[in-house]
Amino acid sequence: MESNTIAWWIYALLSAGFAALTTIFAKIGIENINSNLATAIRTVVILVIAWGIVFFQGNVVNILAISQKTMIFLLLSGLSTGLSWIFYFQALQTGKASLVAPIDKSSLVLVLLFSVIFLGEPLNLKIILGSSLVVVGTLVLIL
Known part of the structure; x- marks a missing residue:
């Protein structure tokens, strides 16, 4: 396997592992609160981590070089992600994790x-x- 092939496999497996943990942690975490509040809290954590990485790597200066097309599609992706999370947490709060996750995946x-x-x-x-x-x-x- 090429090093690039190995890298994406490792990242994909890590993504799958963390996605599984996300479901378990979320199911436990939303037990006694509104699922939209839970989604908002989760989003703040992700926001801090993502911007922390961008600042740490020095990539924040690249924000001005983003094309309009790229920005539109990144914003649409963010909108889709947000809606996905909101509906996922709603489903997770009312359904079994072992049933919600396969449908989501x-x-x-x-x-x-x-x-x-x-x-x-x-x-x-x-x-x-x-x-x-x-x-x-x-x-x-x-x-």
Whole structure:
């Protein structure tokens, strides 16, 4: 494996691990508070960490070089993330983590579909089969 391939695998596995912990910690944390308040608290923590990293790495000066198109799509991504978190916490507060998480993670199927439609990435048998298995697996877990 190339070093770049290894790096993205490590980052992806760390992301999956922390996403799993996020679900468990959130389910415990929202037990006695409003889910929107919980989302706001979580967002502040993320905000402090993200800007801390940007300042530590000295990348804050690059903010003025961001193109309008890039900024629009980053803002849309932030809006989508915020809405995702709000609905995720609502679902987590009222449902079982073991059921909410698989449905949330089934967004993978939508990512694959959207990547074909909007990014022009190739659709092949492997993607179709993998997406189908994700859908079937999600249905097995939630039904």
